[in-house]
Every structure is written in structure tokens, then in C-alpha cells.
Amino acid sequence: MPLTETDLRALLSERSAEVPLVVDRLDRVRGRLTHRRRRRQLAGAVASFVVLLAVAAVVATPHWLNQPTTPSISAPTDPPEYYMGGKLIANATLRSAGQSSTSLTFTPTNWDLRVYVKCTGPEAVLGNVWVNAIVNGHLAPTGNCSGSGSWSIDSSGSQTQWSSWGVELGKPSTLAVSPASFPVNGASPSPLPQWPTGLLIEVGVYQRVPLDQYVFPSRPAKLHSLDLGLPSYEDLMLDSRKAGANGHWTIPVTLSQFADVTAYIVAPGAVAFSVAGKQVGACNWWDYTSYDCSVSLNPASLEAAGVSAHDGDTVEVTVTASRFSDPAWKVTRREHGPDQTAQP
Amino acid sequence: MGEGSVGVPSFDEFVAARASRLLRVAFLLTRDWQSAEDLLQTALMKAWSAWSRVNDEPEPYVRRIIVNAYTSSWRRRWRGELAHSVVPEPASLPSRVDEVAERDVVWQALGRLPRRQRAVVVLRYFEDLPEAQVADLLGITVGTVKSQTAKALRHLRVDPTLQPADERS
Numbered sequence: 088m089p090l091t092e093t094d095l096r097a098l099l100s101e102r103s104a105e106v107p108l109v110v111d112r113l114d115r116v117r118g119r120l121t122h123r124r125r126r127r128q129l130a131g132a133v134a135s136f137v138v139l140l141a142v143a144a145v146v147a148t149p150h151w152l153n154q155p156t157t158p159s160i161s162a163p164t165d166p167p168e169y170y171m172g173g174k175l176i177a178n179a180t181l182r183s184a185g186q187s188s189t190s191l192t193f194t195p196t197n198w199d200l201r202v203y204v205k206c207t208g209p210e211a212v213l214g215n216v217w218v219n220a221i222v223n224g225h226l227a228p229t230g231n232c233s234g235s236g237s238w239s240i241d242s243s244g245s246q247t248q249w250s251s252w253g254v255e256l257g258k259p260s261t262l263a264v265s266p267a268s269f270p271v272n273g274a275s276p277s278p279l280p281q282w283p284t285g286l287l288i289e290v291g292v293y294q295r296v297p298l299d300q301y302v303f304p305s306r307p308a309k310l311h312s313l314d315l316g317l318p319s320y321e322d323l324m325l326d327s328r329k330a331g332a333n334g335h336w337t338i339p340v341t342l343s344q345f346a347d348v349t350a351y352i353v354a355p356g357a358v359a360f361s362v363a364g365k366q367v368g369a370c371n372w373w374d375y376t377s378y379d380c381s382v383s384l385n386p387a388s389l390e391a392a393g394v395s396a397h398d399g400d401t402v403e404v405t406v407t408a409s410r411f412s413d414p415a416w417k418v419t420r421r422e423h424g425p426d427q428t429a430q431p
Numbered sequence: 432m433g434e435g436s437v438g439v440p441s442f443d444e445f446v447a448a449r450a451s452r453l454l455r456v457a458f459l460l461t462r463d464w465q466s467a468e469d470l471l472q473t474a475l476m477k478a479w480s481a482w483s484r485v486n487d488e489p490e491p492y493v494r495r496i497i498v499n500a501y502t503s504s505w506r507r508r509w510r511g512e513l514a515h516s517v518v519p520e521p522a523s524l525p526s527r528v529d530e531v532a533e534r535d536v537v538w539q540a541l542g543r544l545p546r547r548q549r550a551v552v553v554l555r556y557f558e559d560l561p562e563a564q565v566a567d568l569l570g571i572t573v574g575t576v577k578s579q580t581a582k583a584l585r586h587l588r589v590d591p592t593l594q595p596a597d598e599r600s
Contacts (some may be wrong), residue, residue: 090534090537090587090588092556092584094534094537095537095552095556095584095587096556096557098534098537098538099459099552099553099556099557100557101534102458102459102538103455103456103458103459103557104455106451106454106455106458107464107468112446112450112468112471112472112475113443113446113447115472116446116472116475116476116479119472119473119476120476120479120480311444311447311448312440312444312447312448351448353447376447377447377448377450377451378451379448379451379452
């Protein structure tokens with residue numbers, strides 16, 4: 088039976104829901120802007136130089152043009168012990184031609200595992216490097232070094248996936264990482280003939296820890312703003328700056344196929360939603376970057392949580408905020424059905 | 432970086448608040464988080480350069496850059512669907528196996544859509560933009576949006592009879 092438009096909306100929402108965290112996005116944008124500016128300046132300088140050469144009709148080749156340049160190699164940084172809800176259980180660094188690959192051993196005690204791979208180096212190098220990751224001899228999903236320069240194997244909570252790679256709780260597993268060439272036309276990535284100059288690859292395995300055991304990062308002097316304007320189809324339901332940083336509140340929400348509640352969070356902590364004593368969604372956040380997290384509130388999603396309800400019913404949703412150091416969250420209700428799309 | 436005019440959030444505030452949403456749009460277009468992040472950062476670079484000219488709502492402006500960058504052909508060189516850093520979760524509830532399988536089929540079909548059709552689907556059904564806004568954003572007519580939507584839905588096996596009558600082609 089064909090899917091409905093509602094199913095399609097749900098599919099798009101679900102498939103894009105696991106947004107990976109990029110902590111330093113602004114820094115990377117700034118870095119790319121600086122790089123572009125320098126490149127343009129260099130291009131201008133080179134153009135001027137070429138013109139001067141032509142005018143002067145210099146025929147001798149300066150000897151220094153043929154001298155090799157000394158590449159800059161990034162220094163490895165210690166990965167954070169706690170990251171995105173997980174605690175570091177193993178890490179390794181790969182940085183020179185003498186190491187065509189690196190491997191590490193990790194012993195998980197739960198299935199909430201993530202592997203983060205971070206590449207640093209010249210942009211031209213990163214754009215041409217693929218990274219292979221092999222878990223206990225099984226090729227895991229791989230990624231490239233371009234763009235943000237980091238990616239993750241994120242099969243959090245998937246016992247099936249990790250088990251298929253031979254991972255067992257309480258027993259050591261091996262992860263091997265190596266750089267490779269970019270796969271072309273569907274071919275598998277192949278080993279690089281030589282180590283890319285200046286490339287540094289760092290890998291860390293993180294295992295989820297309960298929120299009350301997670302060590303939050305230091306609070307910055309200034310938090311991100313919660314005061315950006317909301318779209319016209321989104322209504323503010325609860326603001327911690329008036330309600331308080333931590334506690335329980337009840338808000339009425341009318342159910343519809345297209346309704347969700349969204350928590351905007353700019354500090355570490357947890358916002359949970361429950362109906363009739365049953366939790367229907369939770370938004371946990373781990374640092375001081377900005378995060379928004381949506382929880383569907385429709386009869387089907389409530390039924391999945393064990394609550395019976397119908398379209399159009401107004402239910403009392405209990406919002407529970409905990410572990411916040413600041414009043415740094417707000418909750419909105421969003422109606423994103425076809426009737427609302429006509430709004431400007 | 433980051434100073435905004437009255438009524439416009441600073442660039443930093445905007446990135447902090449809206450980047451994850453825009454990243455989701457980019458992901459639905461590219462189907463790969465890495466490419467999506469690259470696309471988003473490219474769009475943010477361009478937006479930063481024009482920030483003083485952005486009107487009250489920077490989000491539509493950045494969204495337009497993302498979509499146009501995606502639909503332009505040069506990106507196909509090596510940022511296509513090569514591999515995925517996220518493994519799809521297997522079906523966990525036996526009673527939902529058929530539904531999950533159906534959705535997987537649709538998700539795969541989404542990846543095979545022509546770029547402009549995929550953009551139309553994402554803008555209409557994820558961003559919930561009205562047809563006129565999608566047309567404006569993509570630089571096409573409303574009629575083309577309607578026809579591209581109908582074709583895309585047919586490919587995606589979404590029941591076209593469930594669309595509003597004026598949207599059927």
C-alpha cells in the first residue's frame with residue numbers, strides 16, 4: 088500500500104533526526120573564510136608578480152621556486168573525556184607515513200557506542216582522503232575528511248549492528264583506522280600510495296553514561312541566546328527564564344498528526360516530556376552549544392508510549408527539566424501540517 | 432564576525448540557533464551528514480559575506496543558498512552518495528516490519544530522485560513551504576513545482592490520490 092503524505096513527512100523527520108554534533112562549526116566557517124581571503128590575496132599577489140615578470144622579461148628561474156616547502160603538521164589534541172553523552176573508553180592518533188594504520192582496543196559495557204574520527208591538515212589534503220574503519224576485521228561505515236573534517240560511526244544502542252561486527256559486551260574489540268583514496272564510481276577505497284603531507288587522524292571510542300554521571304564542560308561566560316524569533320507556526324509554551332531552570336510544569340497540548348513540541352536548549356541538562364505518567368520524549372544536552380530537539384505529539388506517538396489518545400484531544404504534558412545550571416531552555420509547540428504551510 | 436543590525440540576529444546567534452535545522456535540510460538533500468555539513472558551512476560562508484544585506488529573516492536566505500548549491504551540478508563530482516557514516520537502524524518491532532521496509536524503500540527512492548525533485552520534496556514536506564515559496568526559492572514556476580512534486584511522489588510511491596486536488600497533475 089502506498090505511503091501517505093503524512094508518512095512521508097514522518098519519514099523525512101525521522102531520518103534527519105539524529106543530527107550529529109559539530110561543536111566548532113563557527114570556528115570552521117571562520118577558518119574557511121580566512122582561508123578564502125588569503126587565497127584571494129595570494130592569487131592577487133601572484134597575478135601581480137606574473138605581470139611584473141612579464142614586464143621585466145626576466146628569463147632566469149629563481150632557484151627557490153624549486154625548493155620544497157616545509158609542510159605544517161597539526162599537533163594532536165587530547166580528545167575530551169566526555170563528549171555527546173559518552174565517556175571516552177579508547178583513543179588513538181595516526182599522523183605519519185610510518186603508520187599506515189592505527190588500531191585500538193576497547194571493551195564496551197553497553198551498546199550505546201560511538202566512534203568519532205577527526206581529520207586535520209591542509210584543506211587540499213583533507214578533500215582527497217577517505218578513512219577506512221575496521222571493527223574486528225569487519226569494514227564499518229566509512230567517511231571522508233573533507234568539510235567539517237570529522238564524522239562518526241553512530242550505531243548507538245544497536246546491539247544488532249555492533250554484534251554483526253563481532254563486538255561483545257565485556258570483551259575487548261579492535262578498531263583499525265587507515266587513510267585511503269576517495270572511492271570512485273562505487274569502487275572500494277584503496278590504500279594511499281604515500282602518506283598525505285600534514286594529515287593527522289584522531290579516533291576516539293565513546294560509550295554512553297547516565298546523565299547523572301556525565302561531567303559537563305565548564306560554563307562559558309556568556310550563553311547563546313534563546314531569543315531568536317520563532318516561525319509563525321510555532322508557539323512558545325514554556326520559558327525557563329520565567330519558569331525556572333529545573334522543575335516540573337504542566338502544559339496543555341492539542342494533539343494532531345502534525346504537532347510536535349520542541350525544546351530549545353543552550354546549556355547542558357535534560358528536558359523530558361510525559362503524558363499520564365508515561366514518558367513520550369526526552370531531550371538531553373551535553374554542552375553549551377545550541378540544540379533544538381523535537382518530540383512528536385500525535386495519537387500514534389502517544390500510543391507507542393502506552394497512552395491512548397485521539398486526534399484533537401488536549402492532553403496535559405508534564406515538562407521536567409533537570410541538571411541545568413542556568414535557565415537556558417524553552418519549549419514551543421509546532422504545528423507543521425499542510426494548513427499551516429500557507430502562512431508567510 | 433557576528434554583529435547584526437536591528438531585528439536581525441547576529442551571525443553567531445543565528446548559527447547557534449538554526450544551524451541544526453538547516454543541517455537537517457542539507458542532510459535530506461545529500462543523504463550524508465558529512466556532505467550536509469560541508470554544504471551548510473559553504474552556505475554559511477556565503478551568508479556571512481552578505482549578512483549586512485540580509486533582511487529580517489536570514490533563514491530563508493541561507494536555505495536558498497543551500498538548495499541552490501545542492502542543485503548546481505559541480506558538486507556532483509565527488510560529494511555524491513558514496514557511503515554513509517550512519518548505519519540505518521534495523522527494524523526493532525516485528526509488527527512494524529512492513530512499515531519500516533516500506534519506508535526504507537521510500538528513503539532509497541528519495542536518493543534516486545533528480546536533484547530538483549528531491550529539493551522540492553524536502554522543501555514541501557520537511558520544511559513545509561508553500562508552493563509559491565518553493566518556486567521562488569528554486570527559481571521555477573508554481574506549475575513546475577506542482578508537476579515536479581507529483582512526479583516525485585509517484586517515484587516515492589506516495590499515494591497521489593491523497594494529495595489535494597489542485598496539486599495533482
